[in-house]
Amino acid sequence: MALTVQSINGSFVKEVQGVSLWSELVPSTVDELAGLWSTHGVVVFRRQALSEDEILAFGRRFGDMEAVVRQDWTAAGRPEVVRISNMRNEAGERIGGLGSNELAWHSDQSYMVNPATGAMLYMVEMPRTGGNTYWANLQLAYDALPQAMKERLDGVCAIFSYAKRQAGYKEEKPLAESIKQQTPDVVHPIVNVHPRTGAKSLYLDPSTTSGIVGMSDSEGQQLLDDLTAHATQPEFVYRHDWQIGDLIMWDNGLVLHRRDPFDTAQNRLLKRTTIRLSPERHILPRTV
Numbered sequence: 001m002a003l004t005v006q007s008i009n010g011s012f013v014k015e016v017q018g019v020s021l022w023s024e025l026v027p028s029t030v031d032e033l034a035g036l037w038s039t040h041g042v043v044v045f046r047r048q049a050l051s052e053d054e055i056l057a058f059g060r061r062f063g064d065m066e067a068v069v070r071q072d073w074t075a076a077g078r079p080e081v082v083r084i085s086n087m088r089n090e091a092g093e094r095i096g097g098l099g100s101n102e103l104a105w106h107s108d109q110s111y112m113v114n115p116a117t118g119a120m121l122y123m124v125e126m127p128r129t130g131g132n133t134y135w136a137n138l139q140l141a142y143d144a145l146p147q148a149m150k151e152r153l154d155g156v157c158a159i160f161s162y163a164k165r166q167a168g169y170k171e172e173k174p175l176a177e178s179i180k181q182q183t184p185d186v187v188h189p190i191v192n193v194h195p196r197t198g199a200k201s202l203y204l205d206p207s208t209t210s211g212i213v214g215m216s217d218s219e220g221q222q223l224l225d226d227l228t229a230h231a232t233q234p235e236f237v238y239r240h241d242w243q244i245g246d247l248i249m250w251d252n253g254l255v256l257h258r259r260d261p262f263d264t265a266q267n268r269l270l271k272r273t274t275i276r277l278s279p280e281r282h283i284l285p286r287t288v
């Protein structure tokens with residue numbers, strides 16, 4: 001199958017056409033997609049029609065599915081598919097999570113010791129306006145830093161706190177004790193070396209980072225704020241105008257993402273999977 005790959009609006013994001021993700025993909029196609037994913041950070045597919053089984057089967061071609069910490073955002077029997085939604089079931093209970101309007105810049109699972117970098121979102125129901133999702137490329141942002149800043153960041157680690165992240169979600173219920181126990185604060189280097197391409201990028205998460213190791217609160221916060229402002233400049237950011245049937249995969253080690261507010265009187269539902277990418281599945285970067 002011949003894939004067509006093109007940049008969207010001149011951005012770093014690649015759109016792939018000519019592939020139905022429910023179909024049996026040959027290994028060379030999976031390798032090509034994995035290469036695009038690791039190299040460019042965000043890959044878009046449009047007009048897909050996928051069941052949850054098909055989303056899972058596609059994701060498993062790249063690695064192991066992760067049963068996420070927030071099992072309260074999944075459906076019974078589907079621990080690996082998170083529902084991102086503002087919708088409620090007939091009993092008035094929320095059917096998923098992250099449904100209450102805007103989401104600030106973040107990187108999924110940055111609060112874990114070993115974050116899974118593969119993520120996919122599939123659009124099922126959407127409001128007429130709002131709810132656009134944005135991705136910022138942290139490799140381009142790193143490359144554009146002055147040399148002196150690159151040297152300053154060498155070996156610097158940030159503290160990542162799920163408690164801080166969760167406070168931003170403004171959830172109706174307090175966080176379950178079991179989730180608190182699974183999410184103690186963790187520390188990651190602020191410069192990430194991509195495990196497959198070897199490229200350096202910033203590893204930032206303004207929704208989750210609570211400080212910098214070895215710096216005062218104010219100095220650490222200032223550095224994080226400066227780096228976030230740098231990394232989220234328009235030249236590093238892609239805005240996605242969703243259509244039903246879009247599937248987007250991104251690499252959490254390479255990009256940040258955020259979402260615009262939307263009218264929560266209208267339904268919005270996406271299905272997200274998180275993938276622990278298999279090292280052997282990833283090939284060296286290829287230029288498109």
Ligand SMILES: O=C(O)CCC(=O)C(=O)O
Nearest residue numbers: 084103108121133259272
């Ligand atoms: O709702 C969105 O557009 C993004 C949700 C999100 O941050 C995620 O699925 O990780």
Ligand SMILES: [Fe+2]
Nearest residue numbers: 106107108257
């Ligand atoms: Fe997210």
